Amino acid sequence: xxxxxxxxxxxxxxxxxxxxxxxxxxxxxxxxxxxxxxxxxxxxxxxxxxxxxxxxxxxxxxxxxxxxxxxxxxxxxxxxxxxxxxxxxxxxxxxxxxxxxxxxxxxxxxxxxxxxxxxxxxxxxxxxxxxxxxxxxxxxxxxxxxxxxxxxxxxxxxxxxxxxxxxxxxxxxxxxxxxxxxxxxxxxxxxxxxxxxxxxxxxxxxxxxxxxxxxxxxxxxxxxxxxxxxxxxxxxxxxxxxxxxxxxxxxxxxxxxxxxxxxxxxxxxxxxxxxxxxxxxxxxx
Amino acid sequence: xxxxxxxxxxxxxxxxxxxxxxxxxxxxxxxxxxxxxxxxxxxxxxxxxxxxxxxxxxxxxxxxxxxxxxxxxxxxxxxxxxxxxxxxxxxxxxxxxxxxxxxxxxxxxxxxxxxxxxxxxxxxxxxxxxxxxxxxxxxxxxxxxxxxxxxxxxxxxxxxxxxxxxxxxxxxxxxxxxxxxxxxxxxxxxxxxxxxxxxxxxxxxxxxxxxxxxxxxxxxxxxxxxxxxxxxxxxxxxxxxxxxxxxxxxxxxxxxxxxxxxxxxxxxxxxxxxxxxxxxxxxxxxxxxxxxxxxxxxxxxxxxxxxxxxxxxxxxxxxxxxxxxxxxxxxxxxxxxx
Numbered sequence: 001x002x003x004x005x006x007x008x009x010x011x012x013x014x015x016x017x018x019x020x021x022x023x024x025x026x027x028x029x030x031x032x033x034x035x036x037x038x039x040x041x042x043x044x045x046x047x048x049x050x051x052x053x054x055x056x057x058x059x060x061x062x063x064x065x066x067x068x069x070x071x072x073x074x075x076x077x078x079x080x081x082x083x084x085x086x087x088x089x090x091x092x093x094x095x096x097x098x099x100x101x102x103x104x105x106x107x108x109x110x111x112x113x114x115x116x117x118x119x120x121x122x123x124x125x126x127x128x129x130x131x132x133x134x135x136x137x138x139x140x141x142x143x144x145x146x147x148x149x150x151x152x153x154x155x156x157x158x159x160x161x162x163x164x165x166x167x168x169x170x171x172x173x174x175x176x177x178x179x180x181x182x183x184x185x186x187x188x189x190x191x192x193x194x195x196x197x198x199x200x201x202x203x204x205x206x207x208x209x210x211x212x213x214x215x216x217x218x219x220x221x222x223x224x225x226x227x228x229x230x231x232x233x234x235x236x237x238x239x240x241x242x243x244x245x246x247x248x249x250x251x252x253x254x255x256x257x258x259x260x261x262x263x264x265x266x267x268x269x270x271x272x273x274x275x276x277x278x279x280x281x282x283x284x285x
Numbered sequence: 286x287x288x289x290x291x292x293x294x295x296x297x298x299x300x301x302x303x304x305x306x307x308x309x310x311x312x313x314x315x316x317x318x319x320x321x322x323x324x325x326x327x328x329x330x331x332x333x334x335x336x337x338x339x340x341x342x343x344x345x346x347x348x349x350x351x352x353x354x355x356x357x358x359x360x361x362x363x364x365x366x367x368x369x370x371x372x373x374x375x376x377x378x379x380x381x382x383x384x385x386x387x388x389x390x391x392x393x394x395x396x397x398x399x400x401x402x403x404x405x406x407x408x409x410x411x412x413x414x415x416x417x418x419x420x421x422x423x424x425x426x427x428x429x430x431x432x433x434x435x436x437x438x439x440x441x442x443x444x445x446x447x448x449x450x451x452x453x454x455x456x457x458x459x460x461x462x463x464x465x466x467x468x469x470x471x472x473x474x475x476x477x478x479x480x481x482x483x484x485x486x487x488x489x490x491x492x493x494x495x496x497x498x499x500x501x502x503x504x505x506x507x508x509x510x511x512x513x514x515x516x517x518x519x520x521x522x523x524x525x526x527x528x529x530x531x532x533x534x535x536x537x538x539x540x541x542x543x544x545x546x547x548x549x550x551x552x553x554x555x556x557x558x559x560x561x562x563x564x565x566x567x568x569x570x571x572x573x574x575x576x577x578x579x580x581x582x583x584x585x586x587x588x589x590x591x592x593x594x595x596x597x598x599x600x601x602x603x604x605x606x607x608x609x610x611x612x613x614x615x616x617x618x619x620x621x622x623x
Binding site: 117120121123124125126127128129130132133134136137210214215217218221222223224233236239240245246248250253254256257260261262263264265266267268269272 | 305306308309312313316317320321432435436438439440441442443444447448450451454455456462549551552553555556557559560563564574575577578579583586587589590593594597598601
């Protein structure tokens with residue numbers, strides 16, 4: 001019975017890993033805030049509820065914007081957009097990366113050659129600039145389309161990593177053995193290779209999640225974010241456009257930046273922690 | 286990663302890389318051409334109505350764009366015309382800065398971008414690598430570097446820019462905000478003007494430098510630890526080689542993937558620079574993009590896109606050359622030995 005024992009071992013190291021504990025706690029805190037936040041506030045993000053540019057108070061926890069919108073309300077609703085983009089953009093990016101990277105690595109030969117070329121091409125295009133020009137022509141933009149476009153330019157990182165991993169797994173003895181015993185390709189992929197890739201996929205997904213959040217924030221900041229929702233990048237965009245710097249209304253632009261940095265940083269730290277849990281070689285440190 | 290045995294391999298390596306870059310450029314231009322034609326609405330109407338031009342200017346611009354887009358021609362001819370205009374350096378005329386050609390507008394912005402990006406990228410790479418290598422395996426530094434590094438790589442470029450701009454330009458008033466130089470000066474070689482240039486340049490540079498530094502330091506630290514665990518390091522240790530020598534070998538090996546990393550990160554850094562320029566209203570291409578978006582100046586936007594793509598591809602190629610020159614295995618290959 002090797003598998004339950006192995007699971008316990010992973011859990012054992014996972015619970016003792018400080019990086020994982022800290023990283024996950026921060027991410028969880030923001031996830032909870034995303035769900036609970038809208039219940040804590042009686043305002044809507046685009047509602048003019050108070051005196052303009054008033055500092056944090058008991059009535060407006062994080063102060064108000066130049067227009068008198070509540071910054072706390074915008075923040076908790078913006079967090080929702082951030083996690084949405086991370087989930088859809090990061091998820092789809094990982095999926096595309098897995099499909100392309102895995103096919104390339106497993107099939108090899110000409111297929112690999114062509115897919116690798118495609119990966120390298122998309123990788124050398126500065127993604128954000130392409131996203132900018134696509135977004136600029138769309139008069140109406142939703143969070144969903146933004147996430148999908150981000151995924152279309154984020155997958156090469158995942159594909160490269162997964163291709164390399166597949167390459168190394170493909171030539172292992174146990175895979176050769178399965179092939180010799182007449183197993184079908186599909187069965188080999190799902191029973192022999194996939195279980196050994198799962199931990200790796202999780203790491204790739206976390207990085208794609210964080211990357212999608214940062215890309216979306218930059219896009220929103222330049223003013224090409226979703227037209228139907230509030231987001232953390234859009235808050236910073238409005239703050240800079242409407243003179244938060246010169247007026248000194250720091251409560252407008254500090255919270256969204258802190259939230260993005262904390263979430264993405266915590267994701268990276270979680271990633272390193274998980275890597276140490278999955279990879280015994282890194283544990284000794 | 287790649288190991289070359291004879292000189293021909295180096296040529297093949299460059300051939301492959303060049304092919305990728307040429308294909309990428311080709312696709313980028315095609316996308317640039319496709320987007321306005323695929324998007325809903327007539328781009329000419331949108332551009333002219335948003336530009337707020339009056340009188341005869343509307344007619345002039347309308348004729349100009351109809352002819353330029355050539356929407357009445359067959360599609361393949363439109364595509365060929367687009368290429369031939371591009372190869373002549375004709376990127377159209379900016380609406381926002383009518384009647385300056387887009388190519389001229391861009392040429393005015395490029396020096397600011399180069400002045401910002403080149404030092405920020407090279408210095409943060411150099412300093413980050415050395416600091417990361419220095420911090421690896423020293424308990425105290427390592428424990429501070431890791432969290433700080435991860436926070437820095439997770440910081441959105443523009444947010445760090447906003448913080449610096451707020452603290453140094455508004456609260457402490459040490460540096461000026463907005464522009465490439467003081468608005469009351471005219472470009473000349475006087476000391477006042479140069480000083481004005483430098484003081485406007487400093488904060489955008491620092492914010493790009495800091496974010497980059499964190500990433501490179503962490504990357505190098507992880508790589509050095511990996512190298513110090515490698516067999517050759519343990520072997521050297523067993524032979525009684527001095528610690529300094531082992532670390533030097535580890536650094537030489539770890540720096541190669543960091544060069545590849547530099548090429549891969551280039552697009553991200555450039556994107557970060559664009560956002561940073563927006564924060565500081567620094568007159569580079571990022572700021573032009575913002576202006577183009579606000580004024581619906583699609584020609585300017587498409588020109589910016591092409592310039593950035595060309596710049597990134599050129600830089601990628603330069604890094605490829607540098608990699609071959611730095612890697613001793615390829616150096617031997619080029620001399621025909623090995």
